[in-house]
Amino acid sequence: MHRLATFTIVFLQLIPALSVRLYAAGTRGTVASLFLRIDAEGSGKLTLVDSSTECGGAPSWLTLDEDNRILYCIDDTTSGRGSVHSYGVSGDGDLVHVDSINTPIGPVSSTLYNASNSQRLAIAF
Numbered sequence: 001m002h003r004l005a006t007f008t009i010v011f012l013q014l015i016p017a018l019s020v021r022l023y024a025a026g027t028r029g030t031v032a033s034l035f036l037r038i039d040a041e042g043s044g045k046l047t048l049v050d051s052s053t054e055c056g057g058a059p060s061w062l063t064l065d066e067d068n069r070i071l072y073c074i075d076d077t078t079s080g081r082g083s084v085h086s087y088g089v090s091g092d093g094d095l096v097h098v099d100s101i102n103t104p105i106g107p108v109s110s111t112l113y114n115a116s117n118s119q120r121l122a123i124a125f
């Protein structure tokens with residue numbers, strides 16, 4: 001345990017501050033864009049940048065297409081049918097609901113893959 005603590009201190013000394021954008025989904029259909037900043041002392045601050053409640057009733061998975069600045073939200077609703085929602089993500093992290101499609105059953109996850117020189121979204125049911 002002592003070695004891990006020493007490594008962490010050295011790591012924080014090498015990188016004075018760390019900032020990262022995070023995305024989270026909640027069980028009430030909320031999708032949030034967050035900003036996490038960790039300073040040189042290791043103290044962190046998590047800030048809500050934007051949120052949307054348009055991802056159905058039970059978001060189960062988020063997939064970020066960084067190249068096209070699109071966040072996909074998979075809604076695995078308990079009513080039988082699910083949906084897939086897309087959000088445009090601005091440089092500041094603001095979310096704009098772009099579109100949604102219904103699925104025959106509730107999807108549980110998704111991933112991006114390349115096919116025919118374009119990026120596609122695969123969805124698991």
